[in-house]
Amino acid sequence: MSHTPHELHDEFPELAEKVSEMKQKDAHFGKLADEYHQVNRAVHRAETLVEPMEELAEVELRKKRAALKDKLYQMLTA
Numbered sequence: 001m002s003h004t005p006h007e008l009h010d011e012f013p014e015l016a017e018k019v020s021e022m023k024q025k026d027a028h029f030g031k032l033a034d035e036y037h038q039v040n041r042a043v044h045r046a047e048t049l050v051e052p053m054e055e056l057a058e059v060e061l062r063k064k065r066a067a068l069k070d071k072l073y074q075m076l077t078a
Contacts, residue, residue: 005044008033011069015076022076029075036068 009016022029043065045051046058053061 006040006065006069008036008069008072012073012076018076019072026075029072032068032072032075036065036072039065039068 008019012019019033023033024030039061042051043058043061046053046061
């Protein structure tokens with residue numbers, strides 16, 4: 001398993017400028033991006049054992065991160 005943070009700009013390098021633009025122009029996108037960032041950080045801290053958690057809680061966080069990422073991608077490519 002990779003312990004690399006999954007930042008939006010790294011996940012969608014071809015859309016990095018659009019991510020920044022949409023964060024500023026679309027409040028809903030910005031809110032989802034902030035939530036993604038918080039969940040992503042929690043997953044990364046759990047994976048690197050900085051803040052260990054039960055496996056089920058970590059799996060649920062990963063699922064939430066994936067759902068947010070999917071929604072953000074849909075918004076970016078709409």
